[in-house]
Amino acid sequence: MSFGNLLARFAGGEVPTIEHDDFARAVAEKSCAIVDVREPNEYAAGHVPGAINLPLSHFSPAQLPKGKPIVLICQAGGRSARALRQALEAGCADIRHYAPGSGGWKARGGAFVA
Numbered sequence: 001m002s003f004g005n006l007l008a009r010f011a012g013g014e015v016p017t018i019e020h021d022d023f024a025r026a027v028a029e030k031s032c033a034i035v036d037v038r039e040p041n042e043y044a045a046g047h048v049p050g051a052i053n054l055p056l057s058h059f060s061p062a063q064l065p066k067g068k069p070i071v072l073i074c075q076a077g078g079r080s081a082r083a084l085r086q087a088l089e090a091g092c093a094d095i096r097h098y099a100p101g102s103g104g105w106k107a108r109g110g111a112f113v114a
Contacts, residue, residue: 016084018071018096020108026071027110033065036102037074037083046112048073048105059083061090069094076101 018026026032027048034051036043043053054063056079064070064087072080072087072095080097087095098105106112 016088016096017099020098020100020104023071023098023105024108024110026069031068033068033070035064035070035072035083037072037079038102042075044114046106046114047102049111049113054083056083059086061087061092064092064095070096072097073105074101075103077104 027034027050030050034048036047036051036053037056037059038047038053039055039057040053043051043055047053051073052065054060056074070087070092072083074080074083077097077099080101081099084095084097100108102112
């Protein structure tokens with residue numbers, strides 16, 4: 001299933017999250033922009049390959065990358081959910097968050113780079 005098709009699942013007003021298997025596929029295919037909203041020291045200690053760092057403490061939806069669907073991630077889902085709300089309120093589309101966070105990603109065997 002393509003990332004675009006996954007987005008169609010959320011048109012009904014559901015919380016815009018992405019499940020682990022779908023996220024793993026999107027990471028492998030590089031079909032999404034991954035935005036890690038943890039602080040720089042947390043990001044530097046390890047992150048999902050290809051992720052960029054836009055810390056929640058300085059987060060602005062205007063800084064989000066363009067051209068691909070976006071998945072927000074943090075340590076355990078709280079900060080990425082807050083960033084998601086800000087982005088949705090600012091009118092961003094094609095954006096989700098990975099609720100298990102980087103801790104859940106790593107626990108499920110997801111690649112992590114420093």
